[in-house]
Amino acid sequence: MKIFVALACLLAGCLAQRPHPCGKCERGRFKLTQFSFLQSTQNEKLWVYAKYLYDALGQRMRLFEFGNLDNQTFTYDFLLLYKEHVMYEINHHNRTCKKIPLKVDFQPLGISKDASLLGQVIVGSSSGPGQGLLVNTWIGDLPNKEGKYMSTVTEFGCIPVSVA
Structure with a gap:
């Protein structure tokens, strides 16, 4: 138990x-x-x-x-x-x-509240502290548009890495 x-x-x-x-x-x-x-x-x-x-x-x-x-x-x-x-x-x-x-x-930068987390990875090395960059990839629907977006941003600071 x-x-x-x-x-x-x-x-x-x-x-x-x-x-x-x-x-x-x-x-x-x-x-x-x-x-x-x-x-x-x-x-x-x-x-x-x-x-x-x-x-x-x-x-x-x-x-x-x-x-x-x-x-x-x-x-x-x-x-x-x-x-x-x-x-x-x-x-x-x-x-x-x-x-x-x-x-x-x-189109304002940022991740909408209804976005779904696609994945989280470390770009670079994870063998030591501060040697890699933790990023999150999100997918969601474009506002007032037909279509979807995929955006990768840093975990800390929410700085855009890529947008598609």
Whole structure:
């Protein structure tokens, strides 16, 4: 009987540690955030530096990418203003700016409360403390849209790793 009680307590403790979805940005996360990364292919024919500025309260994003493909340099710079339903394509080389209608709704970063946990993994090494990154992958339905999303975020801080 004591073993049964001990196993029941262990099971309850394990279930209580299940990750919970981190909230949408309106509840405090990702109000103003900057993401940047550098990526290259294995043969180094393509490399890209990207910087994304995200403003949840103002519902705007700035996407900047600079890279090289087969010794040809390229630059992309977009300013997306969702409240005004407009996107600006900025060409720094020509010093021009093209105004384009923005026909999509703003999608705030975060994991919805009805999302389902797909899995939890450690990216990197788990052999020592602080050597790996604990991430959770969530799936859920897109709000007001037909379709689903899959998002991987860090367990601590709810920082996006990938979104699909």
